[in-house]
Amino acid sequence: MDNSKSTIPYSLRDLVxxxxxxxxxGFGGPVALAGYMHRDLVENKQWISEEDYKEGLTLAQLAPGPLAAQLGIYMGYVHYxxxxxxxxxxxFVLPSFLMVVVLGFIYVHWQGIPWMQAVFYGVGAAVIGIIGVSAWKLTRKSVGGNKLLIVIYITAAAYTVWQENENIWLFLGSGVFYWLLKAPPTRLTFPRKGTVMTKLLAPATLLNITNSTSGKTLWQILLYFTKAGAFVFGSGLAIVPFLYGGVVKEYGWLNEQQFVDAVAVAMITxxxxxITVGFIGYLTAGLSGAGVAAFGTFFxxxxFTVLPAPYFRKYGKHPGIRAFVDGVTAAAIGAITGAVIVLAKRSLVDGYTIAIAVxxxxxxxRSKKIPEPVIIVAAAGIGLLVKTIS
Incomplete structure (x- = not known):
């Protein structure tokens, strides 16, 4: 725990x-969740400083795995x-895990969830509006009028729209580029043992395993989803193509429609x-499969968050490191903005969905009094109504 416990403006219980x-x-996926954490923990509650948030966002972008979960883990690490x-x-993970397990149970016993597609029709459109506003606020806060950061931001956004994916080398290159221009190195001293990259890459080496070690389904699920969590960079949506290749094509655990439904479940919860991995695991091997898949993905x-975190906190205030963090953050927010555009192309399919998003x-x-869950419920109702009468 932090030595300055008496100065921490919140308790561990408050954080939990x-x-x-x-x-x-928290609806909306990684973009919206990162925005919620900034709004709540940095702006409104002022539990977390802007610098600590930016360090957490940078680490979450640099390391493989789901961005929102890593950012949340880092927020918990800051003081406790x-x-x-x-x-x-x-x-952070438990509530949505329980929800997808319940939905998995309903799905299995009701032979599909056609109503979910109707719900997603409305919810998906509302989500675009939510994450669009979140991305704009993050851009204005972290990029502002800095011309160099704007260039990095636009480049990352354009690349994400073009490739429909995120690139770790673009983040690293952006950090190095801004660092060299704003705070060129004179002499940096880092610890000889246990550097950030060493700590960051060590687990990846340990997790470099194959699925051929056992024929048991649960063991295969554990190994496969551990690799998914360890080697897929970017936001939560970046894992979808990786899962499709293994879950549908390689192992045949789900068919095409079941996989699409699994992604829909993740988007409307x-x-x-x-957390779609919990739904996939449940359809594959019941409750045990759901638990194993979730553990393999999130562990x-x-x-990748707690091992390098001490080094980020110790050296993060160095001018060179801060410049690197600023560059990576600008690229990360650019990628988030690009992801909004990519998702909008898929979710805004007609006049109704465009109207819901706008x-x-x-x-x-215009208003801070209407909570997002209320908007999500209303959008779900509109989606059901439109699909029923159309």
Whole structure:
């Protein structure tokens, strides 16, 4: 725990309750969740400093695994170290995990969920409005009028729209580029043992395993989803193509329609989008499969956050490191903005969905009194109504 405990403006219990609520009501995927954490923890509650948030966002972008979960784990680490990181991560993931398990049970016993597509029709459009506003606020806060950061931001956004994916080398290159221009190195001293990259890459080496070690389904699920959590960079949506190749093509655990439904479940439930692995695991091997898949996916991202975190906190205030963080942050927010555009192309398919997205953005822009869950419920109702009468 932090030595300056008396100066921490919140208790560990407060932190756990916050992440339980965020995991229960936090719709919109990694973009919106990162925006919620900034709004709540940095701007409104002022529990976390802007610098600590930016360090956490940078680490979440640099390391493989789901961005929102890693950012939440880092927020817990800031003042309460390993215990805070552990409890914050569990509190954030548990509510949505329980939801997808329940939905998996319903799905299996009701032979599909056609109503979910109707719900997603409306919810998906509202989500675009939510994450669009979140991306704009993050851009204005972290990029501002800095011309160099604007160039990095636009480049990352354009690349994300073009490739429909995120590139770790673009983030690293942006950090190095801004560092060399704003705070060129004179002499940097880092610890000889246990550098950040060493700590960051060590678990990846340990997790470099294959699926041929056992024929048992649960063991295969554990190994496969551990690799998914350990080697897929970017936001939660970046894991979808990787999962499709293994779950549908390689192992045949799900068919095409079941996989599409699994992604839909992840998008209409709160919390991290990667929680779709719980639904996939349940359809493959029941409750045990759901638990194994979720553990395999989230444990690597937990390690990739808590192991390098002490070095980020110790050296993060160095001018060169701060410049690097600023460059990576600008690229990360650019990628988030690009992801909004990519998702909008898929979710805004007609006049109704465009209207829902625009109305959602307008409401959030003009009023802070209407919570997102209310908008999500209303959008779900509109989606069901439109699909019923059309």
């Amino acid at each position: 309750i916050y992440f339980l609520k965020l995991g229960t009501w 170290r390993l215990l805070g990181a552990t409890l914050a991560g569990l509190a 709160p919390g991290p989008v990667v 690597p991202c937990y390690l 109305l959602t953005a307008f409401i959030l822009w």
